[in-house]
Amino acid sequence: MAKKDPNAIGFAVVGLGMGRHHCRSIQAAQGAELVAICDIDAARREKAAAEYGCRAYASVDELLRDGDVDVVNVAVPTGLHAEVGIKVAQSGRHIICEKPLDVNLEKADALVSAARDHGVKLAAIFQRRLHPLSKRIKEVVDTGRLGRMHYGDIHLYWYRTQDYYAGGNPPGWRGTFALDGGGACMNQGIHSIDLLSWIMGGVETVYAKTGTYTHDVEAEDVGTVLVTFKNGALGNITCTTAAYPGLTNDMHLFGQDGSIVVTDDRVVTWRIVRADGDQDAELNEEREMQTLYGGTTTSGASDPMAVGFDGHTIHVEDMVRAIKENRHPIIAGEDARHAVEICVAIQQSATTGKEIRIADLAGGR
Numbered sequence: 001m002a003k004k005d006p007n008a009i010g011f012a013v014v015g016l017g018m019g020r021h022h023c024r025s026i027q028a029a030q031g032a033e034l035v036a037i038c039d040i041d042a043a044r045r046e047k048a049a050a051e052y053g054c055r056a057y058a059s060v061d062e063l064l065r066d067g068d069v070d071v072v073n074v075a076v077p078t079g080l081h082a083e084v085g086i087k088v089a090q091s092g093r094h095i096i097c098e099k100p101l102d103v104n105l106e107k108a109d110a111l112v113s114a115a116r117d118h119g120v121k122l123a124a125i126f127q128r129r130l131h132p133l134s135k136r137i138k139e140v141v142d143t144g145r146l147g148r149m150h151y152g153d154i155h156l157y158w159y160r161t162q163d164y165y166a167g168g169n170p171p172g173w174r175g176t177f178a179l180d181g182g183g184a185c186m187n188q189g190i191h192s193i194d195l196l197s198w199i200m201g202g203v204e205t206v207y208a209k210t211g212t213y214t215h216d217v218e219a220e221d222v223g224t225v226l227v228t229f230k231n232g233a234l235g236n237i238t239c240t241t242a243a244y245p246g247l248t249n250d251m252h253l254f255g256q257d258g259s260i261v262v263t264d265d266r267v268v269t270w271r272i273v274r275a276d277g278d279q280d281a282e283l284n285e286e287r288e289m290q291t292l293y294g295g296t297t298t299s300g301a302s303d304p305m306a307v308g309f310d311g312h313t314i315h316v317e318d319m320v321r322a323i324k325e326n327r328h329p330i331i332a333g334e335d336a337r338h339a340v341e342i343c344v345a346i347q348q349s350a351t352t353g354k355e356i357r358i359a360d361l362a363g364g365r
């Protein structure tokens with residue numbers, strides 16, 4: 001079965017849990033063609049091959065012998081990302097890697113280095129950064145419209161059942177340190193942690209407490225963290241999968257000249273002081289932002305597959321253009337590393353009872 005469009009970039013997906021979103025996003029993307037899928041689970045593999053009309057492989061080694069594959073989307077359990085991604089890099093194929101890069105800095109760095117050494121592109125999935133509202137907020141902070149920032153937080157009040165933790169393949173991998181790298185922070189919270197850190201310009205120190213309260217799972221189902229950002233502002237990160245039945249995902253940003261509050265990617269508050277003191281214009285801007293970003297949104301509050309795949313489609317189309325223009329992807333491996341650093345530091349702080357400076361982490365920069 002040759003490629004339908006000889007000019008399309010050929011994509012393959014490894015791991016067919018969240019990987020099914022990758023399949024849909026590739027089929028929806030301009031300039032991309034899904035040529036193959038790969039999974040060790042025969043039932044998932046056969047179902048996906050029939051649904052998406054592509055070739056199916058039982059191992060990554062077999063997949064990488066397929067000459068139509070230019071890019072491999074890696075959506076296996078997190079602790080296997082580097083192992084699979086490094087094989088892909090060695091074969092000269094580009095990589096789109098699900099979040100987080102891997103479970104620790106050593107493995108994340110090995111993946112980033114392999115991509116660099118083999119001259120392939122490594123894109124990291126952090127689809128929330130690509131949301132138009134996220135980009136507007138980043139622009140407002142970067143251009144100084146909020147003035148000097150003094151506070152930023154994210155509060156992820158989600159819910160996952162015990163069946164969720166018992167499921168997946170290998171069964172029970174979620175919430176383990178070896179395969180998930182942690183719990184509510186590293187798995188569910190990392191999108192929001194990455195977003196907050198990206199907007200605020202990076203995290204300097206964390207002081208964390210974590211606990212496991214309502215699940216039979218190795219890592220935390222509640223984590224709460226005091227943060228100092230590199231820009232000197234203070235903040236807070238709270239992530240839980242024990243907030244029944246799955247509540248909100250909030251972000252608060254306060255600067256000298258204004259405040260932004262977002263819940264589930266919807267604008268709640270957008271108050272930015274105008275240089276000319278025009279309060280009507282200030283209120284009009286808030287109304288405009290609430291109208292633009294106030295509708296219903298999909299949320300993973302109680303179901304991970306409910307997040308939708310639009311963000312993944314943007315990542316796929318960006319990879320197509322990055323290959324054609326020979327540039328870095330929109331979120332390259334190096335850009336996704338800091339989120340892993342923050343989560344590793346949170347675990348270290350919770351274990352030692354000490355504030356952790358990210359620059360002092362083993363493997364830190």
Ligand SMILES: NC(=O)c1ccc[n+]([C@@H]2O[C@H](COP(=O)([O-])OP(=O)(O)OC[C@H]3O[C@@H](n4cnc5c(N)ncnc54)[C@H](O)[C@@H]3O)[C@@H](O)[C@H]2O)c1
Nearest residue numbers: 015016017018039040041075076077078098099168169304
């Ligand atoms: N971006 C997002 O919003 C989002 C949401 C959920 C999960 N994820 C990420 O996606 C990844 C997968 O999570 P999931 O919940 O889909 O897990 P899952 O357990 O449901 O699916 C993983 C799949 O990988 C397959 N697999 C395991 N080892 C393999 C191997 N060596 N070769 C080929 N296939 C293999 C399994 O059979 C399974 O079908 C994780 O890194 C997770 O953090 C991202």
